[in-house]
Amino acid sequence: MNKNNWTQAYKIVPWRGQLQWLGIMAAALLIIILIASIYLSISSQAGIAGRGLQVQQREKSDTIESIAQLETDLARVTSSTEMRQRAKKLGFEPVAPQDFTYIIVPGYAGRPSADLSPHTADMVPPSVIKTAYTQSIWDWMYSSFVQPAYGE
Numbered sequence: 001m002n003k004n005n006w007t008q009a010y011k012i013v014p015w016r017g018q019l020q021w022l023g024i025m026a027a028a029l030l031i032i033i034l035i036a037s038i039y040l041s042i043s044s045q046a047g048i049a050g051r052g053l054q055v056q057q058r059e060k061s062d063t064i065e066s067i068a069q070l071e072t073d074l075a076r077v078t079s080s081t082e083m084r085q086r087a088k089k090l091g092f093e094p095v096a097p098q099d100f101t102y103i104i105v106p107g108y109a110g111r112p113s114a115d116l117s118p119h120t121a122d123m124v125p126p127s128v129i130k131t132a133y134t135q136s137i138w139d140w141m142y143s144s145f146v147q148p149a150y151g152e
Contacts, residue, residue: 076082135143
Protein backbone atom coordinates (compact mmCIF):
# COMPACT_ATOMS: atom_id res chain seq x y z
CA MET A 1 0.00 0.00 0.00
CA ASN A 2 1.23 3.41 -0.81
CA LYS A 3 0.75 6.59 1.15
CA ASN A 4 -2.39 7.63 -0.66
CA ASN A 5 -4.15 4.43 0.37
CA TRP A 6 -3.35 5.08 4.05
CA THR A 7 -4.63 8.63 3.97
CA GLN A 8 -7.71 7.43 2.16
CA ALA A 9 -8.32 4.73 4.81
CA TYR A 10 -7.79 7.29 7.54
CA LYS A 11 -10.26 9.67 5.91
CA ILE A 12 -12.84 6.89 5.64
CA VAL A 13 -12.61 6.19 9.45
CA PRO A 14 -12.23 9.66 11.06
CA TRP A 15 -13.10 8.42 14.55
CA ARG A 16 -9.66 6.76 14.87
CA GLY A 17 -7.95 10.12 15.27
CA GLN A 18 -10.54 11.21 17.79
CA LEU A 19 -10.08 7.93 19.67
CA GLN A 20 -6.30 8.47 19.77
CA TRP A 21 -6.74 11.96 21.20
CA LEU A 22 -9.26 10.65 23.69
CA GLY A 23 -6.74 7.94 24.77
CA ILE A 24 -3.94 10.48 25.13
CA MET A 25 -6.14 12.80 27.18
CA ALA A 26 -7.33 9.90 29.37
CA ALA A 27 -3.73 8.80 29.97
CA ALA A 28 -2.69 12.36 30.86
CA LEU A 29 -5.69 12.70 33.18
CA LEU A 30 -4.84 9.36 34.80
CA ILE A 31 -1.24 10.47 35.39
CA ILE A 32 -2.43 13.76 36.92
CA ILE A 33 -4.89 11.92 39.19
CA LEU A 34 -2.15 9.47 40.23
CA ILE A 35 0.28 12.28 41.10
CA ALA A 36 -2.44 14.17 43.00
CA SER A 37 -3.41 11.07 45.00
CA ILE A 38 0.23 10.42 45.95
CA TYR A 39 0.60 14.05 46.99
CA LEU A 40 -2.58 13.92 49.07
CA SER A 41 -1.52 10.66 50.69
CA ILE A 42 1.87 12.04 51.71
CA SER A 43 0.31 15.30 52.90
CA SER A 44 -2.24 13.47 55.06
CA GLN A 45 0.47 11.26 56.58
CA ALA A 46 2.55 14.34 57.38
CA GLY A 47 -0.48 16.01 58.95
CA ILE A 48 -1.23 12.96 61.09
CA ALA A 49 2.40 12.75 62.20
CA GLY A 50 2.42 16.48 63.01
CA ARG A 51 -0.73 16.15 65.09
CA GLY A 52 0.74 13.18 66.95
CA LEU A 53 3.85 15.24 67.67
CA GLN A 54 1.72 18.08 69.05
CA VAL A 55 -0.11 15.65 71.34
CA GLN A 56 3.17 14.22 72.63
CA GLN A 57 4.61 17.69 73.20
CA ARG A 58 1.48 18.63 75.17
CA GLU A 59 1.79 15.46 77.26
CA LYS A 60 5.46 16.30 77.87
CA SER A 61 4.64 19.82 79.04
CA ASP A 62 1.85 18.46 81.27
CA THR A 63 4.31 15.99 82.80
CA ILE A 64 6.89 18.74 83.37
CA GLU A 65 4.24 20.89 85.06
CA SER A 66 3.18 17.95 87.22
CA ILE A 67 6.79 17.29 88.26
CA ALA A 68 7.28 20.97 89.11
CA GLN A 69 4.08 20.93 91.19
CA LEU A 70 5.21 17.81 93.06
CA GLU A 71 8.64 19.36 93.73
CA THR A 72 6.93 22.47 95.07
CA ASP A 73 4.72 20.36 97.35
CA LEU A 74 7.76 18.43 98.57
CA ALA A 75 9.65 21.65 99.29
CA ARG A 76 6.67 23.01 101.22
CA VAL A 77 6.18 19.82 103.25
CA THR A 78 9.90 19.53 104.11
CA SER A 79 10.40 23.21 104.94
CA SER A 80 11.80 23.92 108.41
CA THR A 81 8.62 25.63 109.68
CA GLU A 82 6.40 22.77 108.52
CA MET A 83 8.76 20.15 109.99
CA ARG A 84 8.90 22.06 113.30
CA GLN A 85 5.08 22.17 113.48
CA ARG A 86 4.77 18.46 112.73
CA ALA A 87 7.46 17.63 115.32
CA LYS A 88 5.53 19.60 117.96
CA LYS A 89 2.33 17.72 117.09
CA LEU A 90 4.21 14.43 117.56
CA GLY A 91 5.49 15.52 120.99
CA PHE A 92 9.09 16.42 120.19
CA GLU A 93 10.74 19.37 121.94
CA PRO A 94 13.72 21.51 120.89
CA VAL A 95 17.05 20.46 122.48
CA ALA A 96 19.91 22.79 123.36
CA PRO A 97 23.46 21.78 122.33
CA GLN A 98 24.51 21.33 126.00
CA ASP A 99 21.73 18.75 126.47
CA PHE A 100 23.30 16.32 123.95
CA THR A 101 25.20 13.30 125.17
CA TYR A 102 27.93 12.17 122.78
CA ILE A 103 29.08 8.56 122.88
CA ILE A 104 32.43 7.59 121.38
CA VAL A 105 32.39 4.07 119.93
CA PRO A 106 35.86 2.60 119.35
CA GLY A 107 36.43 1.37 115.78
CA TYR A 108 33.49 3.28 114.31
CA ALA A 109 34.78 5.67 111.65
CA GLY A 110 31.49 7.44 111.20
CA ARG A 111 29.03 7.59 108.41
CA PRO A 112 30.72 7.06 105.02
CA SER A 113 30.64 10.06 102.74
CA ALA A 114 28.16 9.90 99.91
CA ASP A 115 29.58 9.28 96.45
CA LEU A 116 27.21 11.12 94.13
CA SER A 117 29.40 10.98 91.05
CA PRO A 118 28.08 8.81 88.24
CA HIS A 119 29.89 5.59 87.52
CA THR A 120 31.77 6.04 84.25
CA ALA A 121 31.37 2.38 83.31
CA ASP A 122 27.60 2.82 83.32
CA MET A 123 27.77 6.03 81.27
CA VAL A 124 29.79 4.69 78.32
CA PRO A 125 27.31 3.64 75.65
CA PRO A 126 28.00 0.43 73.75
CA SER A 127 29.66 0.93 70.40
CA VAL A 128 27.21 1.27 67.55
CA ILE A 129 29.86 0.53 64.93
CA LYS A 130 30.78 -3.09 64.40
CA THR A 131 34.39 -3.95 65.14
CA ALA A 132 34.82 -5.17 61.58
CA TYR A 133 34.29 -1.61 60.36
CA THR A 134 36.82 -0.06 62.73
CA GLN A 135 39.85 -1.72 61.09
CA SER A 136 41.93 0.20 58.61
CA ILE A 137 42.38 -1.32 55.18
CA TRP A 138 46.04 -2.08 55.99
CA ASP A 139 45.07 -3.96 59.16
CA TRP A 140 42.45 -5.90 57.24
CA MET A 141 44.91 -6.80 54.45
CA TYR A 142 47.52 -7.86 57.01
CA SER A 143 45.07 -10.04 58.94
CA SER A 144 43.55 -11.48 55.76
CA PHE A 145 46.59 -12.14 53.59
CA VAL A 146 49.83 -11.97 55.56
CA GLN A 147 48.89 -13.85 58.74
CA PRO A 148 47.32 -16.86 56.96
CA ALA A 149 50.48 -17.22 54.85
CA TYR A 150 52.66 -17.41 57.99
CA GLY A 151 50.20 -19.70 59.76
CA GLU A 152 50.70 -22.57 57.27
